[in-house]
Amino acid sequence: MSVAKSDYKRVTTKSLIDMKAKGEKISMLTAYDYTMAKIVDTAGVDVILVGDSASNVMAGHETTLPITLDQMIYHASSVVRAAERALVVVDLPFGSYQSDSKEALRSAIRVMKESGGHAVKLEGGKEIKESIKKILQAGIPVMGHLGLTPQSIYKFGTYTVRAKEEAEAEKLIEDAQLLEKLGCFALVLEKIPAKLAQRVAESISIPVIGIGAGGGVDGQVLVLHDMVGMTHEFSPRFLRRYMNLFEDMTKAIGQYAADVKSKDFPNANEQY
Template identity: 45%
Template sequence: MPTVRTLQEKANDEEITMLTAYDAPTAEIVDESGVDVILVGDSMGNAVLGYESTLPVTVDEMQSRTAAVARATDDALVVADMPFLSYGADESDTIQNCGRMLKEADANAVKLESGPHTVSVTERLVDLGIPVMAHLGLTPQRVHQLGGYFRQGTDEESAAEMLELAKAHEEAGAFSLVLEHVPSNVAAQITEALEIPTIGIGAGPDTDGQVLVLNDVFGLSDRSPYFSEQFGDVKGEMERAVAGFRDAVESGEFPAEEHSYSEDEIDDIY
């Protein structure tokens, strides 16, 4: 079974790879490719559920999607991304919601979009045996507070605050840290200061690993962040397959004889 300890050990020798997945078929593809971590991200709100942001994603949706991913995964570490307001407001609710991801969805860990309010939350969850991945920099659940999806840590004061928060979450027991949309030199210094591995997205090459949203990697997104990369044209292949089906049905080519079965014993039922 994959563990946070094996992930931390790998960070000393080679880059960590992490991708999102939201269902069993794609999780199986990602797992078989040898990616280290599958994040069941609240990015499912934008990526697969049709929401305009991550904010509407519910605990039930996260639990269902995480369970589907976990059922299809053998080797990767499965991390459930805790939705907006599912943690931090009430300790009992936080523990119950995060615990569900391990008890009912078979996740290996949870991820929290972090701030000063999640240091004690992280410590409490870790004390209870729930591994926590912290997340600093751009935290999309705060989009209304931030005014948009802007780069974070762009001045000395905010960069220093991010470093102190990173250290605080490490001391609280977080096993790794996502750094999103921060200057590469800031991410490099935070990585150097921590013992736990950092995983970057839009944070430059000097973190201990990299994560991207699978829709961007597959080429499914109409618009991708500048810091992502499309490594395939899955959308194009899907469009060609759907068009091929439509044309074959309309022309009478599908279904062909090999797609059908006739029962010789039945001569007349009408």
């Protein structure tokens, strides 16, 4: 089975399904603004997720719940302007799709029309089936999200690993198969046992992208700010930090402030 990276000029939902069929792992990262999205896209990441995690890392909220549809559209439109290769998936925020399927469709249409995003992502399984069906019937691609679903944090009461018990694990498998049957093009599994995640990935034909779900799935996603070390308080087991930008940037900014105070900046070569 080939694992060579394919040269996709533009990654599409079909590209991801092809990647799974060929055994090529899918790379996915979040981005919320033009500059960071440009870097992520240029680096060759397959999927950019405009996550409702913007509520945490961009706005400083404790949970993802406060972010609005208007704010998600703003972030998504900034990312879309930067992405030349990556597929851009946009989270529908809490309250924009759970209550009824017509509102879900209106929310998804707004995201697609106003941001130019390529797909939307929704959290949940059987309980949001009608919303997913309605959005798909309008021709809008849907990515699912099961396991730890942060929009339901007050229901769970904790960010601990999900589906460790047999009943919840079986429901997760059923929900994953339902999402495939409905027509979702891919699925995110968050913070579940690795063996269960692999079992799900092997039981469905659509790509399964994990975060804290082990290596037996079809791809991985991380929050960009965590991965490059801009955040430093958050250290779950699944996070690999590739840089320590918090430390580097703090040092650089501190040096700048000191140079201004000491009149070292600007020097003779840095003025007109």
